[in-house]
Amino acid sequence: MSAPLLRVASLRVHAGPAELVRGVSFAVAPGERVGLIGESGSGKSLTAAALMGLLPEGLRATGDVELAGVRGNVLTRGERELARVRGRAAGMVFQEPMSALDPLMRVGAQIAEALVLHGAQRAAARARAVEALAEVGLPDPAAAAAAYPHQLSGGQRQRVVLAIALANEPRLLICDEPTTALDVTVQAQVLELIRTAAARPGSGLLFITHDLAVVAEVCTRVLVMHAGEVVEEGPVGRVLTAPAHPYTRGLLAASDLRAVDERGRLFTMATAPAYPAGGAAAGGAEGTAARCGGGAATGDAGGTGVRGGGPETAQEAGPEAVHEAGTEAAPAPVPGAVAGPASVPSAQPTTEQSTGSSSVLASELASGTVAGTVAGTAAETGPAAQDSPARTSGAGEGTVAAIEVRGLAKAYRRTGRGILSRGSEVTALAGVSFCVAAGARFGIVGESGSGKSTLLRILAGLEPASGGTATVSGVDVVGAGEPALRRMREDVQVVFQDPFASLDPRMRAADIVAEPLLAQGLSTAERRERAARALSDVGLSAADGQRYPHQFSGGQRQRISIARALAVRPRILLADEPVSALDVSVRAQVLNLLTDLADRYGLTLVFISHDLGVVRHLCRDVIVMQGGRIVEAGTVDDVYERPQHPYTAGLVAATPDLARALARTR
């Protein structure tokens, strides 16, 4: 075996007295693709940054780092010496393609700069830059070289960053979450490019990610980092199927969205011991729920005057409309849950479609009488229904569906620069129609720019639509006045993506949760009591209520967001990528929490995500959006197993899948 490209021995990163990386040792040999996985704060990114002297100011690295082509310990070199090494001995790609390039400089010039820094002639560098852009697969390399970063998409920018990293043909490529911010189809392309780059003879790859499926697709060997230490190391196939360390096992369990425990909940770090080893590889052993929309349409007795069922609208539903007859509402009300203490309901009847018996249940429910009963129960015991009897207006009208969208359209007028120019129109949504029954869990998937977030903002009454209708909880939000919207918002609440930006940093958690109650005119005592209830519902203590957002972790903040949404006792919860900013272990907890709460309160859940796996776990029905249109709709199993639209098929195929990747490595 030849000498390693990179050898790291007891690397430590210090921040003052604190030690963030605590004695990490590993090596990357030529031809090896080494993955470094771990959650945020595990020290994996700091490890990568320390290798090249790119630590943020105030941090200091000690230990021994040897890099092929550099004499001695890299960590003892000065900035000037290190600069000469960076880019030539090792190239680096970072996470954020949107901000990784100088916005004021042409892309070609930035690649050429990397070449000139290592001794190339200016003219030759410019010509070589165009070639480099061709090598990373940009369609018109000459035009791309003359473009500014803002003229390129995220995926194209990441290709440019890769071109810069590879410009001087370093033998080692270090990638830090290079595809985390990208759409799945783009991610697949960039990963392929990285694999190709790593396959150059004599070269190696150090690949940092939190995504186990991605690491399985890219790497041969993997190191698991936790709290600044490497807790496990080995070939990808072994570590990800037969993990030796409990932390690895926990990660594996929490990131497996196909495996559930006996309660139908995702495995978390805590419940990981029950997770079957190699569960991901076994994968796909799920029962398929029967589609029951059509069945429900025949049972016209069910929904009259009751908000839970959805038979009437099913008949009117257009071809694109997905309709569901409230099967998800069925297990919702645990008797006494409304008034009782906030305990997580334990032995529930089959709530998940993934459990084997659910198809039976679903077909039972599909017969009108059962559906009607269930819906009736939901309406009686659901807290929102109790609180707002006045809103059960127009019995027998089309108010049975929680959300009904018809031909919804949204066009933005791009503001003109000057007083003479008229802005151009951009279509964000066109002819979107679907229907969500009360109590259903409904997923909306799509890549960036698909219009999914715009759709959610319109449903929440946060943004006006330009056409069509969207009836949410009996209010057509298109053209509704502020009083009607205010009434609707007592029924409809939103959980946003970014748990860091969506909470006022100067308010205490309890006040944040109580704030939406002000609009309802509740007394201070009532507000306080409801906020405390909501906080305990999401697993936070009364003492937590007195703390400020920055004192919470990302997952806890998202719990506060959920508590804020639940405090008003909504019947519909709109969630816009609520878990995409969270680590996998936290993600599993928050998803389980959402499932628990949706069950307990009979919530209608509309869940937006770019992550097909999350939607598959949580939702029964899904619409797939592309370019502002619905390209496919159906149950998650139908859509994922038998996609009809090529876009959906591409999306499914591009989504990294641990089981599939592991099967390939074997």
Next chain:
Amino acid sequence: MPGFLLNRALQYLLTAAAASVIVFALMQLLPGSAAQVALGTEATPEAVRALEAQYGLDRPWPVRYFEWVGGMLHRDFGTSYVTGAPIAPVIADGIQVTLIVVIASIAVALALAVPLGALAALYRSRPLGAVIGAASQVGIAVPSFLAGILLVMVFALGLRVLPASGWAAPIEGLGAFASHLVLPVTALALVQAAILTRYVRSAVLEVMGRDFLRTARAAGRTRTGALVRHGLRSAAIPVVTVAGVQLAALLVGAVVVEQVFVLPGIGSELVRAVSNRDLVTVQGIVMVLVLAVLVLNFIVDLLYPVIDPRVRRGA
């Protein structure tokens, strides 16, 4: 790009038109007509009316407004009722001197502020950063007229290396021109440099955390090299905005400094016209100052697309 220019130019023309209405209206609101002022308090009403008729002040205000604006478009700012001389040449001479002082001042201020601000950011946790910070704090606190007086005391009266006051046009010899320029420009520039240093420092600090500097370093730049090559241009965007605003402050500051150094600038003319109650001249000078601010800001606006490709239209 031409569309962007046209739009901008049109916006400034509209602003100028609106400003002219306001300036004109303010002068009308002052008590006593120009004729009354010219004749003094002893004048009989008949004499005032006669003079008003002679100057055309008895006509309705829209007529007089358009006559004033129309005249300005032909570089005719009217005639002073006090001196009886045409106003335009006075303004033309004055604005030349003032613009030279102002533009030289902002150039000097930026030449000091950019390196000092960048150093203050780079050395923010070391003594040099603290020294620059303290110096800029002092600079902001010292008004420019006081700085002017101190400079005169040291360099003109004490060291006798520079003239204490007066002005020499460039055609009278560049040496004389420059030596008369140094002290007023320094007095104005020091304060501006102190203010701008703080903005440059915070702009550079903000830029230093950007990801693309890390990309440049990963490709082989040193920390300082990445900042100079990639960071400063980004940092220039907010600094240019502030510098544009400061230009207006400089024009006003010039009025005071011209008094200190006895410069024949537009500020001196303005002070003289005000003390003579020469309303027509005041009106003309104020309008020219407004136009000067607008033109300078227009030029600053043109800099944005040069610096930042993202604001270039159609790019």
